[in-house]
Amino acid sequence: MQAFKFFHFLKKATNYAVKVERIDGPGACDFKTEVTAVPAPAAENQKGVELNINVRYEPFTIGDSRAVMKLTSPEGMEYSCLLFGKSLAPQPQGPIKCAPGAKPVGIDFKNPLNEKCEFTVTFDNPNFNLASKLPGPLDPGKVTNLQIKFEAKPDLPNTGRMIVSTKGLPPWIFYLQGE
Structure with a gap:
C-alpha cells in the first residue's frame, strides 16, 4: 500500500472521481484503490488542501506492470499519475x-x-x-x-x-x- 498525495486548490468543495486503467496491455489491472471518489474541502488559501489516496499493488502475473490513475473533478480539475510495479517469482x-x-x-x-x-x-x-x-x-x-x-x-x-x-x-x- 502506498499513499498518493495531491493538492486541491479550488475555493469550492468538490469530489474527485478515481479511475485506474492498465496501460501495458489487455487484462485486469494490478493496481487498486480503496475508494472510487475523494471528497475535497474548499481551499482556504493558495497552499491548497492536501489529499491522499491509497494505492495497492496486487500483481496477477510475474513481471512488470503499468497503469495510470486519473483523478477528475466536475469542475475540470484532473490529476494523472503513472503507476509502475514489478513482481518476482514467489520467494521461499x-x-x-x-x-x-x-x-x-x-x-x-x-x-x-x-x-x-x-x-x-x-x-x-x-x-x-x-x-x-x-x-x-x-x-x-x-x-x-x-x-x-x-x-x-x-x-x-x-x-x-x-x-x-x-x-x-x-x-x-x-x-x-x-x-
Missing part, C-alpha cells in the same frame, strides 16, 4: 516450526491470480502432510488456511518442504522444521 518462506502430534500449524495461502485456479500441495518428506484436503479451486484473491501436520517418524528427517503449485507459474515453497 520458513522455516515453519511444527510440533509432533500437536495441533496442526496453519499457513495462510492466497490465490494471487485474477481467475479461479486449482492448486496442488505436495511434500518432499512423508513426515509432513495436510491435516485436511484443499477446498478445491480457489477464487481470485481468496485465502485458504493450509493445516500442516508433523508425524515425527524416527526413521525420517524432521525437515522438509511444502510445495504449492499451479500451472504456468513457479511454485511457492515453504520450509518446514519438525520439533
